Structure formats: C-alpha cells, structure tokens
Amino acid sequence: MTISFKALCPICQSVKLFACKDDFFSSRDELQAKDCPYGFCVTRERALAAVIRKEYKPDILIALKIHEAAPANRGMSIWLKKNCPRYIQSGYFPNKQFGDLIGNLRNENLESQTFLDGQFDLVIHLDVLEHLFQPFEALREIYRTLAPDGKCIFSVPTEHGLFDSIQVAFARADGTVEISGTPEYHGNPQDENARALVTWKYGYNLPLLISRETKFDVEVRRFQSRRASAAGFMTEIYILSK
Numbered sequence: 001m002t003i004s005f006k007a008l009c010p011i012c013q014s015v016k017l018f019a020c021k022d023d024f025f026s027s028r029d030e031l032q033a034k035d036c037p038y039g040f041c042v043t044r045e046r047a048l049a050a051v052i053r054k055e056y057k058p059d060i061l062i063a064l065k066i067h068e069a070a071p072a073n074r075g076m077s078i079w080l081k082k083n084c085p086r087y088i089q090s091g092y093f094p095n096k097q098f099g100d101l102i103g104n105l106r107n108e109n110l111e112s113q114t115f116l117d118g119q120f121d122l123v124i125h126l127d128v129l130e131h132l133f134q135p136f137e138a139l140r141e142i143y144r145t146l147a148p149d150g151k152c153i154f155s156v157p158t159e160h161g162l163f164d165s166i167q168v169a170f171a172r173a174d175g176t177v178e179i180s181g182t183p184e185y186h187g188n189p190q191d192e193n194a195r196a197l198v199t200w201k202y203g204y205n206l207p208l209l210i211s212r213e214t215k216f217d218v219e220v221r222r223f224q225s226r227r228a229s230a231a232g233f234m235t236e237i238y239i240l241s242k
C-alpha cells in the first residue's frame with residue numbers, strides 16, 4: 001500500500017512530506033522526505049531520533065556526553081554534531097594508533113576501547129553491530145564507558161522470521177576471516193569505496209543474548225508510526241540501560 005503523509009521529522013524537527021511506494025518492505029530504505037536539511041532522513045535514523053527525543057528533554061539532550069560509533073554523515077549524526085557540544089564520533093582504523101584523532105574521528109576498536117570508565121551519558125550506533133566479530137564484547141565495553149544511568153541506543157538489522165541470532169563470519173587467530181555461507185557486505189560510512197562484511201545475522205533472541213552477555217537492561221522498540229515517520233521491517237531500536 002502506497003503511503004504519503006506529513007509529519008514532524010524527529011531529526012530536523014520541521015514538518016515534511018514523507019512518501020513511499022509501500023508501507024512495509026520498502027519503507028526501511030525508501031520512506032523519505034526529499035527535502036530534509038540533514039541530508040535525507042533515513043528511516044532508522046528517524047526511529048533512533050524519535051527514541052532519543054522521547055528519552056531526553058531538549059535541554060538535557062544538548063548537555064549530554066555522547067559517543068557515536070561509525071556515524072554516517074547525515075541525519076541525526078549531523079544534528080547532534082551541530083547542537084551537542086559534548087558529542088564525539090569514532091571510527092575504526094586498525095592500522096593506526098587507537099585513541100588518536102583521524103580527521104574528526106577518534107580511532108577506536110569498539111571491542112577494546114581507549115575511553116575511560118563512565119565517561120559518557122549516551123552511546124549510539126546505527127547498523128554497526130552486524131559488522132563486529134565480538135558484538136557482546138563491544139557492548140560490555142560500551143557499558144564500561146557509560147556513567148551510572150547511562151544508555152546505549154542503537155539500531156541493528158533484525159531478521160524477521162529468525163529466532164536464533166547466527167554468527168556468519170569469524171576472525172581466526174591468524175588474522176584471516178572465515179565466512180559461512182554467501183558473504184554479505186554493506187556500505188562503509190568511513191569510506192565509500194570500502195565494504196563492510198556482515199558478521200552476524202540477528203534474530204528475535206538478540207535482547208536475550210544481550211541480557212545474558214552484558215549487565216544491560218534491554219528494551220526494543222519497533223515502528224509503524226507516522227508520528228515518528230518510521231515504518232517497515234528492520235526498524236528496531238534497542239535501548240540498553242546501565
């Protein structure tokens with residue numbers, strides 16, 4: 001079913017006309033307002049923005065110490081950079097010194113971070129966890145870097161119809177990678193010529209795995225929401241509370 005509606009964009013906070021050729025399968029990538037001043041509003045970014053704006057009042061949000069891992073240069077990442085003075089971004093450059101700044105990005109291996117304990121109020125990442133070999137190690141590291149009451153809010157593709165999350169690529173001790181099945185790649189926000197290998201396919205049990213593997217409390221929100229201008233599959237936003 002075609003959809004077309006006006007809504008207050010949770011990123012740019014102006015009323016936009018959102019449209020898509022169907023209200024579910026295409027909505028994840030194609031439900032858009034073409035004139036968003038933040039470089040398109042991608043559905044998962046609006047879903048994340050809607051959650052953040054519900055969790056934090058505006059004056060609290062702009063004062064937060066925020067770490068975003070592997071940001072794309074659009075949407076909520078641009079809004080946060082512009083409006084939150086204590087927002088920082090990290091990237092992953094394995095051949096360079098961790099902890100250093102590479103351009104505007106702090107070089108961090110999410111599975112073994114150089115950040116101090118308890119230094120952030122909020123850690124966010126959009127579709128990053130499916131590219132890590134040790135996602136739960138990364139989430140434990142995020143937990144360590146969060147202040148008491150801190151939150152990690154993220155999106156990750158969650159396969160509809162899949163219960164058990166499956167690791168599909170493994171890092172061997174000799175540095176090579178073992179892939180089971182047909183390798184899948186996504187775009188890499190750090191480098192448009194590079195591709196990011198999918199290492200995990202996450203199913204319905206991801207919240208259970210997170211609660212077993214970390215000390216986080218887990219909540220998941222899925223959207224079929226004109227108010228949040230977010231609809232379709234793989235729009236889950238995970239809210240982890242310390």
Ligand SMILES: [Zn+2]
Pocket residue numbers: 009010011012013014016033036037038040041
């Ligand atoms: Zn917008």
